[in-house]
Amino acid sequence: MTPPDPRALRTAFGSFMTGVTIVTARGPDGAPVGFTANSFSSVSLDPPLLLVCPGKFLSSHDSFAACRHFAINILAEGQEEVSNTFASYKGDRFARVAHRPDLHGVPLIDGAIAQFSCTTHQCLPAGDHSILIGQVRDFTHVNGAGLGYVGGQYFSLGLERAALDDTMDTAVCGAIIEDAGQVLLEQTSQGFRPPQIACTDRGGMRRALCEDLVARGVAARLGQAYSVFDDREAGTHFAYFLASGALAVPGGTLQAVAIQDLSNLTYSTAAIAVMMTRFAREARTRSFALYLGDAQRGDVHTSSERI
Ligand SMILES: Cc1cc2nc3c(=O)[nH]c(=O)nc-3n(C[C@H](O)[C@H](O)[C@H](O)COP(=O)(O)O)c2cc1C
Numbered sequence: 220m221t222p223p224d225p226r227a228l229r230t231a232f233g234s235f236m237t238g239v240t241i242v243t244a245r246g247p248d249g250a251p252v253g254f255t256a257n258s259f260s261s262v263s264l265d266p267p268l269l270l271v272c273p274g275k276f277l278s279s280h281d282s283f284a285a286c287r288h289f290a291i292n293i294l295a296e297g298q299e300e301v302s303n304t305f306a307s308y309k310g311d312r313f314a315r316v317a318h319r320p321d322l323h324g325v326p327l328i329d330g331a332i333a334q335f336s337c338t339t340h341q342c343l344p345a346g347d348h349s350i351l352i353g354q355v356r357d358f359t360h361v362n363g364a365g366l367g368y369v370g371g372q373y374f375s376l377g378l379e380r381a382a383l384d385d386t387m388d389t390a391v392c393g394a395i396i397e398d399a400g401q402v403l404l405e406q407t408s409q410g411f412r413p414p415q416i417a418c419t420d421r422g423g424m425r426r427a428l429c430e431d432l433v434a435r436g437v438a439a440r441l442g443q444a445y446s447v448f449d450d451r452e453a454g455t456h457f458a459y460f461l462a463s464g465a466l467a468v469p470g471g472t473l474q475a476v477a478i479q480d481l482s483n484l485t486y487s488t489a490a491i492a493v494m495m496t497r498f499a500r501e502a503r504t505r506s507f508a509l510y511l512g513d514a515q516r517g518d519v520h521t522s523s524e525r526i
Pocket of ligand 1: 239253254255256257258259272273274275276277278279302305306307308309368
């Protein structure tokens, strides 16, 4: 039997929707270690067991394989930056993120919706990962939506549901589709705007938008919600999503615009101008926040500013 193609397998594994956790411990020298993990699973209630799979490629793998105590922190929506820090920042990750010690001195990440303090029950080798099984000794839990992850992208179910749960008459759903430093925009008589559709079925907005894009010859994959706001005067609810795609521009009113040129364009509405300017700014650091509010006022939700 030929082994499966690792890239295709990774993509298939990645289609499983998960939450996002930060796994923390202290190394043999007492220094805190931590990494982002979505391989977390609950295992047993009696005794209370959970597991996570640290990769052998982690700089902290041996610390986790040998640790007597560790903690799992389930991230809340809005904590994308915390996840990114513990997935890729090479400096002192704990200097960037507020935390406090648990009963064993293991760092617990502030703002997580659940934190499990564990003693190591077992650590098993499993291919290029280990399976670290912990017995829960203490935990906290607050109500709230967790940060979601699928197909290599974050999503925020709670915020996206709240965004859909409104009383506006019509809904407009659009996509900021990015590829290789460019964004696909539609030119209208009022100015530029992301490709968008108007619809009445809130529940089917994303699907309807995808179908519309396909019909217009645009292959795009929708990611996290980026800007969700109501225009009360117009009685319209707007939801824009980040998306990736191959920008083979199908022509017509659609055109690819370099991200650095976005702040020089005239947009169809002031709200879209603000959104696209924010997008151009945030694209520099690849740190995209979610705007929730109305056309004039709202909150930008980042890891440190949460509802
Ligand atoms: C959402 C997400 C989930 C991840 N899940 C895991 C995981 O379950 N196990 C793992 O070993 N690495 C996982 N990673 C990758 C590690 O977080 C990353 O390789 C690690 O932080 C690198 O740490 P290092 O620089 O100390 O080696 C995940 C990354 C992300 C963004």
